[in-house]
Amino acid sequence: MIEFRGVHYRAPTGNAVLDHFDLRIETGETMVLLGRSGAGKTTALKLINRLLEPTAGEVRVENRGTGEWDAIALRRHIGYVIQETGLFPHYTVEQNVSVTPRLESWPRPRTQQRAQELLALVGLDPGAFLGRYPHELSGGQRQRVGLARALAADPPILLMDEPFGALDPLTRMEVRREFQQLQTRLRKTVVIVTHDVGEAVELGTRIALMEAGELRSVHAAKEFLRSNEPIAAAYVAQIRALAPAGAEGSDGAARLGNPGRSQS
Amino acid sequence: MNLAGFFAHNSSQILQATGEHIWLCGISMILAVAIGVPLGILVARRPWTSKPILGSANIAETIPSLALFGFLLPLPWLGARGDRIAIAALTLYALLPIIRNTAAGITSVDAAVREAARGMGMTEGQILRRVEMPLALPTILAGIRVATVWTIGIATIAAAVGAGGLGEYIFRGLAMVNNDVILAGAIPAAALAIVADILLGLLERRMRPERRSSRHRAAPPAAGAGIAAGVVLLAIFAATGLAGCGGEGKDTIVVGSKNFPEQALLGEILAQEIEARTHLHVERKFYLAGTFICQQAMLAGRIDTYVEYTGTALTAILKDPIEQNPQAVFEKVQQQYQQRFHLTVLPSLGFNNTFAIVIRGQDARRLNLRTISQAAKYTPKWIAGFGYEFVGRPDGYAGLVKTYGLKFAGPPKILDLGLLYRALLDHEVDLVAGNSTDGLLSARDLTVLQDDKHYFPPYQAVPIVRDQTLVRHPQVRAAIEALAGKISDAQMQKMNYEVIGQHRDISQVAREFLRASGLG
Numbered sequence: 119m120i121e122f123r124g125v126h127y128r129a130p131t132g133n134a135v136l137d138h139f140d141l142r143i144e145t146g147e148t149m150v151l152l153g154r155s156g157a158g159k160t161t162a163l164k165l166i167n168r169l170l171e172p173t174a175g176e177v178r179v180e181n182r183g184t185g186e187w188d189a190i191a192l193r194r195h196i197g198y199v200i201q202e203t204g205l206f207p208h209y210t211v212e213q214n215v216s217v218t219p220r221l222e223s224w225p226r227p228r229t230q231q232r233a234q235e236l237l238a239l240v241g242l243d244p245g246a247f248l249g250r251y252p253h254e255l256s257g258g259q260r261q262r263v264g265l266a267r268a269l270a271a272d273p274p275i276l277l278m279d280e281p282f283g284a285l286d287p288l289t290r291m292e293v294r295r296e297f298q299q300l301q302t303r304l305r306k307t308v309v310i311v312t313h314d315v316g317e318a319v320e321l322g323t324r325i326a327l328m329e330a331g332e333l334r335s336v337h338a339a340k341e342f343l344r345s346n347e348p349i350a351a352a353y354v355a356q357i358r359a360l361a362p363a364g365a366e367g368s369d370g371a372a373r374l375g376n377p378g379r380s381q382s
Numbered sequence: 383m384n385l386a387g388f389f390a391h392n393s394s395q396i397l398q399a400t401g402e403h404i405w406l407c408g409i410s411m412i413l414a415v416a417i418g419v420p421l422g423i424l425v426a427r428r429p430w431t432s433k434p435i436l437g438s439a440n441i442a443e444t445i446p447s448l449a450l451f452g453f454l455l456p457l458p459w460l461g462a463r464g465d466r467i468a469i470a471a472l473t474l475y476a477l478l479p480i481i482r483n484t485a486a487g488i489t490s491v492d493a494a495v496r497e498a499a500r501g502m503g504m505t506e507g508q509i510l511r512r513v514e515m516p517l518a519l520p521t522i523l524a525g526i527r528v529a530t531v532w533t534i535g536i537a538t539i540a541a542a543v544g545a546g547g548l549g550e551y552i553f554r555g556l557a558m559v560n561n562d563v564i565l566a567g568a569i570p571a572a573a574l575a576i577v578a579d580i581l582l583g584l585l586e587r588r589m590r591p592e593r594r595s596s597r598h599r600a601a602p603p604a605a606g607a608g609i610a611a612g613v614v615l616l617a618i619f620a621a622t623g624l625a626g627c628g629g630e631g632k633d634t635i636v637v638g639s640k641n642f643p644e645q646a647l648l649g650e651i652l653a654q655e656i657e658a659r660t661h662l663h664v665e666r667k668f669y670l671a672g673t674f675i676c677q678q679a680m681l682a683g684r685i686d687t688y689v690e691y692t693g694t695a696l697t698a699i700l701k702d703p704i705e706q707n708p709q710a711v712f713e714k715v716q717q718q719y720q721q722r723f724h725l726t727v728l729p730s731l732g733f734n735n736t737f738a739i740v741i742r743g744q745d746a747r748r749l750n751l752r753t754i755s756q757a758a759k760y761t762p763k764w765i766a767g768f769g770y771e772f773v774g775r776p777d778g779y780a781g782l783v784k785t786y787g788l789k790f791a792g793p794p795k796i797l798d799l800g801l802l803y804r805a806l807l808d809h810e811v812d813l814v815a816g817n818s819t820d821g822l823l824s825a826r827d828l829t830v831l832q833d834d835k836h837y838f839p840p841y842q843a844v845p846i847v848r849d850q851t852l853v854r855h856p857q858v859r860a861a862i863e864a865l866a867g868k869i870s871d872a873q874m875q876k877m878n879y880e881v882i883g884q885h886r887d888i889s890q891v892a893r894e895f896l897r898a899s900g901l902g
Contacts, residue, residue, distance in 0.1 A: 167501055193503030204498025208516045218502055267502075277501075 119145050120166055120275065120307065125175035127161055135161045137331045139175070145274075148301060148308040150322035150339070152315065152353070157328040159311040163277050166309065167196045179275070194218060197268030197306075201280040203260050205252040211237070211263050212248040218271040236266035241296055258289040265297065269304075278310045282317065294320065315353045319343065327353075388562040396551070400570045403547035406540060407533045407574075410469050414476035414529060419522065421477070422484020423510070432485070439478040447471065447536050451543045455801075464797070468540030468547075475536055476529035483525025487518025520589040527582035534575040538567060541770075542798055548574075550796055554774040556674050563774070633661070635851065635858060638676055638685030639668040643881045643888070644735070644819060644874065648689040650892040651869075652845060652862060658902050659861035672771060673698050680725060686851040687862070691735055691841035695719065695727075697777045704777050708734070708840035715844070724849040728859070729866040730842040733874045737772065737838045738818040739782075742806060743827035753834040754786050757813070766794040767802055767811035777839055778815070785837040803828065819871060821879025843869070868899050 120143040127136040136158045143149045151159040164170040165177045168184045176183045184192060205214050212233045219229040237244040240262040252260055261281065268276060281297075282290040298321055301308060312318055318325050322339040327349055335347050343354050389396065425432045445453070454460055454467045461467060491514050499509045541549030551567025635656055639649035646668045653664045667685050670676050677699055679685045695715045696702050700722075705711050716727040739754050751757050772778040773796060782788065795811055802814040803822050816823070816830075823830060845862045852859050877895060880886045896902030 169497070169500055190503045190505055193501055195503075196501075198498065198501035200494055200498060200501070202492070202494035204492070204494040204496075204501075206495060206499075206513060206517075207492075217504075221503060221508070264498075 119143065119178075119180060120309065121178040122162070122165070123176045123178065125162075125165065125172045125177060127158075127165060127170060128173040135331050136165075136172075139331075139333055141326055141333055141336070143307060143309060145307050146305045147323040148310065148321055150318040150325045151309065151311045151328055152313065152318045152325050153328035154313060156330075158331040159313075159328055160279055162328070163279055163309060163311050166275075166277055167193050167198060169193075194222060194271060195273055195275065197270075197273040197276040199264050199268045199276070199278040199281045201283045203252075203264035205260060205263060205267070207252050209251075210248065211242075211250050211252070211255070214252070214263060215267045215270050217267065222271055232270060236270060237263075239269070239300065240266045242266075256289075257285050258293055261285060261293055262296075274307060276306045276308045278308065280311055280313075283312070283314075297321070315356065385562050385565055388566060392566060396548075396566055396570060399546065399548050399550060399567070400574065402545075403534070403537055403549075403571065403574065406465060406468055406472065406537050406545060406547050407530065410472035410533055410537075411476060411526070411530055413469065413473040414480055414533075415526060417473070418477045418480030418525075419484050422481045422522070423488060425481060425485040426488035426514075435481060436478070436485075439481055442474045443478045447475070447539045448542060450474065451540070455543065464540070464543040464545040464801070467543045468537065468545035472533050472537055472540070476533050479525040479529045479532075480522070481525075483521050483528075484518065487521030488514045490521065491517045520586050523582060523586040523589060527579060527586060530578045530582060531575045534571060534578060538571050541796070543801070546796070550770070553671075553770045554796075556672055634663045634665055635660075635687065635855065636665045636667055636685045638670055638679055638688035639666075640673065640676055640688070641669040641671050644817070644878050645669075645689065646888050647877055647881060647892060648731070648843065650888050651865065651896060652687060652689065654889070654892055654896055654902060655865055656858060656861045658896075659864065660855065660857045662855060662858070680846065680848060681723060683848065683850070687845060687847040687858070689731065689843050690727075690846050692730070692844055693736065693777060693839035693841040694775075695844075695846075696839065698771075698775055701776070704781070704837075704839045706836050706839060708842060711840055712842060712844070719846065720849075726847045726849055726852055726859075728845045728847060728862050730844050731865055732843070732867040732869045733819060733871045734840055734842050735817050735819045735874070736833070736841045737778070738816045738820070738823065738830045739813065739833070740803070740806065740816045740820075740823065740828050740830055741813050742809075743829045745812070746829035746831075751829070751831060753832040754782075754788075754837075755834050757831055758786050758788050761813065762789045763791055764812035765792055765810075766790050767797045767805045767814045768794045769798065769802065769815070770796060772815045777837075782815075782837055785835050819874040819878055821875055821877070821882050824875055825879050825883050843874075864901060868901065869895075 122139045122141040125136055125139040126134065127139075129135050139158075139162065141149075141162075151162055153159050161170060165172055165184070166179060168187065168189045171185065176185070178184070179187065179192065179196075187195075206217070209217070212230075215233050215236050216229050219232055224232070233248060234244045237247055242259060242262055247255075247259070247263075252263070255263065261284070265281070268278075282294055285293060294317060301321075310317075310321060319339055319342055324336055325339055325342050326336045327334040327347075329349060334349050335345075337345055337347070337350060342350055345351060345354070421435055425435050442450075450471045451467055454470055459466070460470050495513060495517070496509065499513045504512065537545075537547055538549030538552055540547055541553050548567040548571045552564050552571075553567075555561065555564030555567065637649045637653045637656070639645035649666060649668050653666055656662060657664050667679070670679060670685075670688075673690070673694055676685070676688050676690070680688065690699075692708070692711045692715050693704075696711050697704060700715065700718050702714070702718075705714070712727075712730065719725040719727050739757075741751065741757065745751070749757075749760060751760075768779055773794065779794065790813075795805065797805055797811075797814075802811075802816055803820070803826065805811045806814045806828070807826065818830065822828065845865070847858060847862065873895070877891050880891050881888055893902065
C-alpha cells in the first residue's frame with residue numbers, strides 16, 4: 119500500500135510542483151496517474167521511491183513514511199521502469215537484468231536462473247538475447263528488458279514512468295498487452311504515469327487525474343469513460359474524436375480502437 | 383658520420399635516454415592520473431568546483447614550459463633534482479586534459495541511465511564505480527592519450543634542467559650544430575609519441591560501449607598518430623627558443639644574446655650604448671638557446687648583433703682546431719667570419735671568458751690542489767657536472783679528459799649552466815666546468831683550478847655585427863667600438879654577481895657600468 123498524505127513538493131527553483139496531494143494506492147491495484155506534461159505525475163512517482171523528498175506532508179510505503187525507510191532499501195523494494203529504459207549500455211542484457219540480484223548478493227546460480235526466467239517472462243528468448251548489448255536491441259525489446267530488470271528481485275511495488283511512450287504504436291500495443299497479461303499473474307502494486315488515455319483505461323484499475331500539481335479526481339477505470347466530471351469528460355471526448363467510427367463496443371478498451379484487444 | 387651510423391654507434395646511450403624519457407613520462411602520467419581523475423570526479427559532482435579547479439589547471443597549461451621549469455627550480459625539495467622538477471612540471475601540464483575529460487565523461491552519462499541506477503537502489507559509490515566510471519572510461523582515456531603525447535613532447539625540454547631523457551640529444555645537438563645529434567633525440571621521441579598514441583587509441587576504442595558487441599567486431603586501425611609527431615616537432619621548436627622573426631623596421635637594431643646572464647648583460651650594454659650614441663630603435667632578443675641559435679639568427683637577419691667568444695667562434699662555428707694564441711685566434715675568426723658569413727667581428731670588449739674547472743674550496747685546501755693536473759689523481763672518485771655545450775664541443779669535455787688523463791667515477795652529469803655551482807656546493811657533483819667570469823667564483827668558497835697545460839683556448843668577448851647592418855647604419859660600428867677593451871675579467875665577475883647573486887636588474891647594472899666607465 120502506498121499513501122500520499124497532504125504532500126507538497128516545491129522544486130529547487132521554488133515552483134510548487136505538487137500541492138495538497140492525497141492519494142491512497144491499494145496493494146495489488148494498478149493506479150494510473152493521468153495528466154498533461156507538467157501536471158506533476160513524474161514528481162509524484164519519484165516521491166514514492168524517494169528519488170525526491172516531499173517539502174511537506176508524507177508519502178507512506180507499506181505503512182512507513184519514505185523518510186523512515188533507508189533510501190537504498192526502499193528503492194530495492196520497488197521496481198522502476200522509465201521511458202528511456204535507462205539500460206546500462208556497457209552491460210549485456212543478462213548483466214542488466216542481474217543488477218539488483220547482484221546488489222542484493224544473490225548466489226550466482228540463482229542470479230543466472232533468474233535472468234533466464236525474467237527474459238522468458240517478458241517474452242524474449244533467453245538463448246538469443248542474454249548475451250546482447252542494449253544497442254543491439256529494438257525499442258520494444260529494450261523496453262521488455264527494462265521491465266525484466268525492474269522485476270528482477272520480485273519487488274512488490276512497480277513504478278512505471280511512461281513505460282511505453284517511446285515505442286511505435288504497434289509495438290506499444292503489443293508490449294502493453296503483454297504487460298497486462300503479466301500483471302494479472304503477478305498482482306504487483308503498480309503505479310503508471312501516462313498522458314495516454316487509452317493506455318490509462320486499458321491498464322489501470324483506477325485512474326487519478328492530475329492537473330497543475332493537483333489531484334482532480336480518481337475514477338475506477340471502468341467508470342472513467344462514463345464520468346461526468348468535466349476534465350475526465352474532456353479526455354474522453356478527445357479519444358472519442360480520435361477513435362475510428364464503428365469501433366464502439368461494450369468493452370471500454372475496444373472502443374478506443376485497440377486492434378490487439380479486439381482481435382483477441 | 384651519417385645518421386644511421388650515428389644511431390648504430392650510440393645505440394646503447396640512445397636506448398638509455400629513451401628509457402629515461404619513458405620513465406619521466408610514465409611517472410608523470412601516473413601522478414597526473416592519480417590527481418586528475420579524482421579532481422575530475424569532484425568537478426562533475428560539485429559543479430561549483432569547476433571554475434577554481436579547471437581555471438587553475440588552465441593557468442598551469444599556459445605557463446611556457448621553460449618558465450615553469452624555472453619557477454620550480456628554487457623550491458626546496460623539488461628543485462634539488464632535475465628529474466623532480468621535470469616530473470612536477472609534466473604532471474601539471476598533463477592535469478588539464480585528464481580533469482576535463484573525466485568531468486566531461488561523467489557528466490555526459492545519459493541522465494536516464496543515472497536515474498535508473500539511483501532508482502534501482504545503487505548507492506552513490508556504486509553508481510560511480512559500476513555505471514559512471516565504466517561509461518566515462520573512453521572519454522577519460524582520450525584525455526590521458528592527449529596528455530601522454532603532449533608529455534612525451536614537452537619532456538624533451540626537461541633536459542634543460544638536467545632531467546635527462548631524449549631532450550639531452552636535442553639540446554646538445556643544437557649547441558654542437560650537429561643535426562645527427564638533434565635527430566638522435568627527436569626521432570625516438572617522435573616514435574615514442576606515435577606508439578603511445580596508437581596503443582592508447584586502441585585501448586580507448588575497445589572501451590567504447592557501442593564497440594562492444596556479442597558478435598565481436600574488429601576495431602578499425604588507429605589513426606591520427608600524425609598529431610603525435612607534430613607535437614614532438616613543436617616541442618623541438620619550443621626547445622630551440624626561436625622567437626619568430628625580428629622587427630625588420632628600417633631604423634631598428636636587434637641585439638641578441640645567448641641564454642645566460644652574462645650574455646644578457648653584454649647584450650644590454652651593447653643595446654644601451656647604441657641607444658645612447660645613435661637614434662636607432664633597439665630591440666632586445668636575449669636568451670636565445672646557445673651558440674648555434676645565435677649564429678642562425680645572425681645569418682637569417684633575425685638579430686643584427688650579439689657578443690660571441692673567440693674560442694667558441696673558432697671551434698664551434700668555424701670547426702677549426704683549438705689554438706692558444708689570443709691574437710691569432712681573433713684574427714682568424716675575424717677573417718673567416720667576414721669571408722664565409724659576411725659578419726664583422728669588432729675588437730674585444732676586454733675580458734676573456736674561458737672555461738674554468740672549479741671544485742669546492744674545502745676540497746682544494748684539504749687536498750692542496752691548485753692545477754687541473756694535480757686534481758687528476760683524485761678525479762676517479764669524483765662525479766663531474768657539465769653543461770650541454772661543454773660535453774658536445776670539441777674544446778670541451780673530450781679534449782679536457784684526454785689532455786689531463788682525467789677519469790671520473792661515472793659519466794658526467796649534464797646540468798643547466800645555472801645549476802652547476804649549486805650541484806657542486808650541494809656535493810651532488812665534485813667538479814664542474816664553469817666560466818672564468820662567473821660571479822659566484824668570488825662570492826662563494828670555490829676554487830678555480832689552473833689550466834696548467836693551456837688546454838682551453840682564449841675566449842675573448844667580441845661583438846659581432848652583420849655587414850648589412852653596418853652598411854645601413856654605419857654609426858653602429860662607432861657605438862660598439864667605443865666599448866672595446868672597457869670590460870675587465872674582474873668587472874665582468876662583479877656584474878655577473880650583481881645580477882645572479884644579488885638579483886639586480888640587468889639594465890640597471892649595465893647602466894651603472896656604462897656611467898662609471900664614462901660611456902652611455
